[in-house]
Amino acid sequence: MNTAPSTYVQRLLPLRMPRVCLAVTASDPTDLVEKAESLVRDNPFLEFRLDYLSRPGLALPKINHFLEVHPHAVVIATCRRAANGGKFKGSIASQLDILAKAAGAGCQLVDVEMQTAAKCKPEQLQKMRQRTALILSFHDFRATRKLEETLGVMRQHTADFYKVVSTATTLYDNVTMMKFLEKESDRHSLVGLCMGEQGLVSRVLGVRAGSAFTFAAVNLNEQTAPGQVTARELQSVYRIEQVDAATRVYGVAGDPISHSLSPVILNTAMRRENVNAVYVALHAKTLKDLLACVRDIPIHGLSITMPYKEAILEHLDNSDSHTAKIGACNTVVRAQDGKLYGFNTDTAGVVRPLEQRMVIENARVLVLGAGGAARAAVWGLKERGAEVYILNRNLATAQKLARQAHARTAKRADLKKLAFDVIINATPVGMADPRESPLQENEINTKYVFDMIYEPAETRFVKMARARGAQIIPGVEMLVHQAARQFEIWTGKPAPWDDMLRAVAIALQERAAKAVHK
Numbered sequence: 001m002n003t004a005p006s007t008y009v010q011r012l013l014p015l016r017m018p019r020v021c022l023a024v025t026a027s028d029p030t031d032l033v034e035k036a037e038s039l040v041r042d043n044p045f046l047e048f049r050l051d052y053l054s055r056p057g058l059a060l061p062k063i064n065h066f067l068e069v070h071p072h073a074v075v076i077a078t079c080r081r082a083a084n085g086g087k088f089k090g091s092i093a094s095q096l097d098i099l100a101k102a103a104g105a106g107c108q109l110v111d112v113e114m115q116t117a118a119k120c121k122p123e124q125l126q127k128m129r130q131r132t133a134l135i136l137s138f139h140d141f142r143a144t145r146k147l148e149e150t151l152g153v154m155r156q157h158t159a160d161f162y163k164v165v166s167t168a169t170t171l172y173d174n175v176t177m178m179k180f181l182e183k184e185s186d187r188h189s190l191v192g193l194c195m196g197e198q199g200l201v202s203r204v205l206g207v208r209a210g211s212a213f214t215f216a217a218v219n220l221n222e223q224t225a226p227g228q229v230t231a232r233e234l235q236s237v238y239r240i241e242q243v244d245a246a247t248r249v250y251g252v253a254g255d256p257i258s259h260s261l262s263p264v265i266l267n268t269a270m271r272r273e274n275v276n277a278v279y280v281a282l283h284a285k286t287l288k289d290l291l292a293c294v295r296d297i298p299i300h301g302l303s304i305t306m307p308y309k310e311a312i313l314e315h316l317d318n319s320d321s322h323t324a325k326i327g328a329c330n331t332v333v334r335a336q337d338g339k340l341y342g343f344n345t346d347t348a349g350v351v352r353p354l355e356q357r358m359v360i361e362n363a364r365v366l367v368l369g370a371g372g373a374a375r376a377a378v379w380g381l382k383e384r385g386a387e388v389y390i391l392n393r394n395l396a397t398a399q400k401l402a403r404q405a406h407a408r409t410a411k412r413a414d415l416k417k418l419a420f421d422v423i424i425n426a427t428p429v430g431m432a433d434p435r436e437s438p439l440q441e442n443e444i445n446t447k448y449v450f451d452m453i454y455e456p457a458e459t460r461f462v463k464m465a466r467a468r469g470a471q472i473i474p475g476v477e478m479l480v481h482q483a484a485r486q487f488e489i490w491t492g493k494p495a496p497w498d499d500m501l502r503a504v505a506i507a508l509q510e511r512a513a514k515a516v517h518k
């Protein structure tokens with residue numbers, strides 16, 4: 001079998017290839033090439049998905065012209081058949097004909113599915129390789145399994161890159177993919193990643209495990225595979241071009257997790273402070289799956305969110321006094337010996353924004369709610385010497401917390417007569433239904449209102465409080481300060497909290513704008 005690269009193009013290609021290949025789709029050839037024109041300056045590595053065109057052949061002269069005008073561009077031509085997960089409905093012969101013509105038009109790489117390769121004569125593929133580099137690809141749309149056996153079958157065909165793409169149904173599937181890449185990439189040029197929302201880790205870290213490159217979408221409406229993230233996200237949030245063997249891995253784990261803003265906030269901090277680290281969203285459907293990943297990736301630190309803040313406690317080797325009292329952990333440090341230490345930084349998320357505005361000692365604070373966030377607020381404020389009152393829908397829960405933290409309970413009926421320095425909303429009331437508020441206007445007698453809800457930015461409660469003359473502390477400050485404290489615990493550096501706040505404010509504005517346009 002001839003395994004040597006057949007032309008100098010294949011030998012030189014790896015030197016020219018960035019880590020991210022942008023998948024470009026359009027329904028007509030003019031749009032396809034115009035889109036490529038708009039992208040190529042920032043993204044010189046493009047995949048033209050010819051199978052998205054009703055007549056792919058018509059695009060080839062335009063692609064030829066594009067490559068003449070942009071000699072620095074590296075282009076993969078893909079015309080995936082519908083049977084293998086693409087959109088091309090033609091025969092294998094016409095698929096190969098289009099790909100051969102794409103090579104003739106100057107595309108430096110073509111993608112041929114293993115199922116197509118199995119049906120054609122070896123000479124056909126070798127002829128193609130005389131003009132272009134061949135990516136032999138295999139996609140498993142259901143699971144991550146038998147990766148080495150699959151590669152063994154693929155190796156029956158000589159190719160320049162072997163692309164093995166699976167679907168992550170657990171977080172641990174990312175570990176399986178990365179172990180496969182680490183083991184096999186010394187011997188073969190591989191591209192490997194897991195599709196699906198749970199495959200994000202492999203898309204970010206696969207390149208350091210040995211994947212020659214990875215794929216990204218132009219934007220989220222133009223994904224060519226489930227779970228594909230945008231090039232912008234891979235480059236500016238996850239800094240994929242800088243990820244190397246020394247890069248530390250952190251993440252936020254929860255279920256669901258796709259809406260978490262923590263990756264934006266903490267990657268901003270890592271970048272700003274030049275910490276060689278990446279912070280990823282980990283969609284953990286079980287704690288067992290998460291803990292197996294933490295051990296094997298290895299992950300240096302975790303933010304823990306719903307629904308695991310309490311359940312994680314029994315898996316920790318130790319925790320700080322806060323965490324044990326509050327009964328919830330939102331931060332984990334994995335020590336070098338693999339031991340897990342827990343912290344609760346939600347207290348800092350409440351205390352720090354207040355400290356920036358007032359003296360907490362002896363301040364009268366009313367906390368609405370007695371759940372996890374309220375507990376962090378009550379304990380944090382009591383430690384700073386505040387006089388804390390708790391009001392909760394379920395009185396018994398409020399009484400229990402008040403007893404434990406040496407705080408007091410408040411009666412709703414008394415609120416009109418009582419005045420506070422701060423009222424903190426630690427309930428979700430006003431989040432899903434903007435007409436709801438945890439208090440009526442005449443019950444808000446306070447200097448400051450701190451609403452933990454940050455989406456929407458202006459709840460009814462906040463509007464009423466402003467009308468009553470109260471100063472507002474937005475919930476996003478809690479989000480940022482709890483993350484800032486996490487950053488300090490993990491890195492030992494002061495957190496650039498004002499940059500973190502700016503980054504999350506922009507992300508929230510973009511999200512709100514998108515919601516309006518939907």
Ligand code: NAP
Pocket residue numbers: 346349368369370371372373374392393394397425426427428429431452453454475476478479480482
């Ligand atoms: P949790 O543990 O589920 O507690 C929810 C609390 O709200 C409970 O005390 C519950 O009362 C009360 N509650 C729920 N629905 C209510 C309703 N319809 N009317 C009156 N009270 C109601 O939740 P959590 O983790 O503490 O979170 C609470 C809020 O804080 C959420 O909106 C969350 O998004 C927000 N939060 C924000 C940040 C941030 O960074 N800004 C951080 C953490 C949490 P019962 O005891 O009677 O059920």
